Amino acid sequence: MTKKPKTPKKQIVARWGFKRLSDQRVDPTLGPADAEPGEQEGDAVPTPSRRPRKPRGSATDIVVGAALEAATTVAVRRRLARGQALAVVVIVPGPAWVAPVAAYVKSEFGSRWCFHTRDGTDRKRDDAGSVEAARDLSRGFCVMGVAYDEKLLPASLQSAADIVIHIASPDGTVVRRAITRFVRRSPGELDPQIAAGLDLPEIVAAFRPDQGAKDVVRRLEAARRSHTGSSERVPVLATAVEYGEAQRWGLDLARDIADFRNGKIAWRDVDRGICLHSPPGFGKSWFARVLAQGCGVPLVSTSAGSWFANGPGFLDSVVKECRKSHALAVAMAAPVSIWHIDEVDAAVPERANMSDRAQEWWNVLVSDILNIVDSALAARDAKLVVIGSCNNINRVDSALLRPGRLEKVVALDPPDAAGITNILAFHLQGELAGEDLAEVGAVMEGSTPAEVMHMVRTARRAARYAGRGLAIADLVYAAMPHETHPPARLFRMAIHESAHAVILLALAAGTVRHVSLASTGDAGGRTSVLYADDDLATRKAIEDRATVGLAARAAERLFTGSVSTGAGGAADSDLGAVTIMVASLHASFGMRGAPIYLGAGEELLRAVALDAGLREAVTHDLCRLERRADRLVAANRDAILAVAARLAEKRRLDGAEVEALVRGRLRGRRRRRPAGEG
Template sequence: MSDQAETPPEPDFDLHEAVEVRPARSKNKRPDAMTAVIGVAFDAAISKESHRRLKHGKGLAVILLVPTASWVAPVTKYVHSIFGSRWKLHTRDGSDRRRNASVGSEEVSHDLSRGLCVLGITADLGLLPAALTTAVDITVRIAAPAGAVLRTAITRFAGRDPGEIPDVVAAGLDLHEILSAFRPGTGARKIAQRLAASSAGAGVLDRVPALETAVEYGEARVWGLNLARDIAAYRGGRITWRDVDRGVCMHSAPGMGKSLFPKVLARACEVPLVTTSIGELFASGPGYLDSVIKNMRGAFARAAALASPCSILHIDEIDALPNRETLSERGRDWWTPLITDTLTLLDSTLTARTGIVVVCSTNAIDRVDPALLRPGRLEKVVEIKRPDLAGTMNMLRFHLDGELAAYDLSEVGALLEGSTGAEIMHAVRLARRTARNADRAMTADDLKLAVLPLDHIPRELLFRMAVHEAAHAVVALAVPVGVVKHVVLRARATSGGHTVIDFSDFALATRKMIEDRVVVGLAARAAERLLIGAESTGAGGSADSDLGSATMLIAGLHASFGMGEDLVYLGADQGLLNEIGLNRDLRERVERHLRELDARAADLVAENRAAILAVAEQLALRRYVGGKEVREIMSGVRKGAPGKSRESDEHEPSGY
């Protein structure tokens, strides 16, 4: 495709002039809602010259593209009312699969050869007879109603001007959803308010974070800001559409904001957003294959209709569209047509069309069909990770929405660091409820109480949790490895605490660095054994637990990075765990190595037991100890400072 073809076309008329020069046809009789909206949208889409040719021309081949399939029948009725019956109409809304490009060409050619006018009305150009699309003289594209169009339509319908209406007010709404806001006798401004409320219900006008400051999105934020700049340049004619990123797949653990990100992105790019999911494709119809495919096509058609000049299509749960390589024979027969049709839609949307960006999201990137992720489709894959402190603080301030603006919330932010947006929102909601029940304004202490609701934890368990986390921090300083940021006790999922250590220099780790990090991970288990009497399940149980991480690191040392006895590469990540289960020799080498590092961790715990208990005492009292304070406690214990250690091993720290 040439650069010239991809440059946004310059309209041959001014939109505001077009919708204002054709007032209601009668001052005494107002049009109904359908006529008002479609009439103004039609007038806005067509130049004066094209309108004259349609009125008086002969032997014309005309195509009228509408926003979505629901517009086809109403627009057909409207066109018939203003141009009469001399036109031969071909209307295609996709409901009948037998009426496609291969049907109707003979009739079109016969009518044109007799000097008749032929008009095709559709939301999908590929459905019209091939003879009409090749012989077309005039193409008119009715866009989804923008603010100026809606303002004029409301004025015609209600007889009063509702005032300025933003272009985004009807973004995401189909024709019948727009028309439901038009009710006789309720006033022009009330109609505008209903439209705004409907858009909010469709997720268009939701309050969302500003992408510029949403640092919690990391790489996704950088990609989004670049897209916003590119779309602005495309609008301005400085670049062509081929220079714009058009397909991306976001993935993360649940609750990390993947579903919210497209709204943030659409707001930053100032474009309409169409959102669907694989589940919705089934739920919004009878669930038969043809209806699911039709719903998927409808989502793409809706995004195309709103692309004036750009729009974003978000498809959630894309992993629910299965990987064809893992399908059973029975499942393949059902799913293959849907998967193939989706791939074709992506190809035609991201390569042939202009103005549509497709954003997909998933919690399981490994289950997504590789064909979806190749260049030309969802060519960019971005992981949204747990936020750092800056991202956590930004999300906290967003959910507070101006409350506690005068408070220093850095400690609360540290307590919440790494939390999901949903967890932060829940903490703010709990804090507001506490203040509301006390009939007073919310305070920072309310937030801290919401974040650290551990009073119900039994005394013995709290002791174990504090020792566990204190051992991570103290041994990290004793090794030394990384930078201890803070230690916190809080109940979240299966974890009772969290020690934040910055391992920023770990990108090109040596064998010693890997071993040191594993020692820090194993120290908590050793501390439970030495200081309490027995280990608990808190060190294991999942791939990201202390034992899980240690196993992966040491297995990688031997089987991925060539730092053990052999140079052969055996795998990584989940594949490496599978290899350990099957490869007895590798499993024995990893076990021996872990035992050696566990003994080293136990020695360090024994050497620093007083410091571990002192940090644990403060942790139990306050639930949070900063990295600087951990270093001060450890230094004080080593110098024999009073109050910094406990000489007796027979009693728990006084904070328990």
């Protein structure tokens, strides 16, 4: 038998143990099934036993090598090994992969490679990079661009690319291969999502020398739980009724993400942009964590404050911090993650309200953030859900809230009794198990989630100081401490709140939820009502509500001989709210005078202050409605006194108790006039 002559060319052995079998050019587009016989993936000739075993290398090299192997075919790896004037683009899962991949390729495939790495933090000019890439290719060098976003690479390299490699976030197969090579022992079958949401440094940190495969797996699972929120105790999305419309949106999102993962729907069918707004203490930032855990996806939270705090505050550093946060969210997507931007009113402020000088600075930042949000929602590879949250939605640039961006805007309202009860159960952490918390929930109704948390802490402290366990009475006392008021003040407070409730029922304008006495500044209590909503508000309905607001002043004047400061002093006081209601008849809804729109909400207070004609018309109506309130209070004197006496005694009455006290005592109820009647 004639021996086959040996090839003089040097055999090249890849770190993963595959040997090049021939020098024949192979089309890089061929997959494993298209390779020549004997060259299928996994069928490569092993390294001869006489050859010394290669060092196992660093954990970073092993993980990168396993991921690169999974993203390429034998044919592609042969072309990389030959290194003959190739232009290659490598898209990696995130910025942290860029430098390690470039270092691995240079170490594995020789020094003829020139690299253009883009992790999004440098300021290299694209035109300069394009010239360099073209020059290196024309000299016969191999040029590789490595980035997490293809748009960051030089244009000449993108257009001339012979090979494009997309390295995905490591799945269970890649992680198992890396663990086996590192510890020389297979961990067995792994969850395909074991490294979901983990960036390269977090994966590498799980690999420790002289420890077993199970130790690596355990650390990876713990790291994954820390990002999905499953290791953090947060309210359960399915029962978090205190979030109202936001909870319903979150439940729909969780179902859509599950359907997307199961291949039932495309990503374009998923709503993925929302902005939450409310006063402080309503749990906006907390909701992002609740949502992440409910959807089982990683969460990356950032804020305008962190962008400025983590750098010198110059424009370029702020932009870099924003991009870094977005890049981290992209890297953690497996394939879905949530990117939460807190203080979005500070990050993307309304430019229309700025001076020309301020616009010069903010236009660059806002435009860049809008482009990043567009990129985040474009869903090329990573699938991102973007959540914005702020205290004042009117300060957010309208361009961010348009369809296609944060198109869903949700206001978080004070939780009702059911929501308060759920918040209580969460903060009690099993204490008072079996007790009915509905009574406490009703007492705390109208409080913010932050206030409920403080009340629970206050109740625990009281029980601890008393040397006993927590009791329902401690929670009730924390919500409504029995403050000692002088008799005159207590009587005025009770009369004030009782008048609101009784006149509401006398006009059949709605229902009373509860009435309570709790001193907060000049305010002596709170009356929670539900106005009738069987139809859109008419002039009659608005004037009835204004009359209810003015009834407390009328009652104070009738029963004490004077009016206190408790009815005014702020835009949300009785007088402030009533002024806005009446002004809206003239300036918002065209129900009094000319059909013209001049504004809405609190801005009407400024319009009333500056427009003499509007001020005169509103004053005339307010005086008329106050006389009406005087008549109704006088007619329902007995009912108001009965409710006030019980309220001063108990400090809180629910709606049913109020209705029972006034039953048969209401007077002065007028016939309902058609809408628009004067």
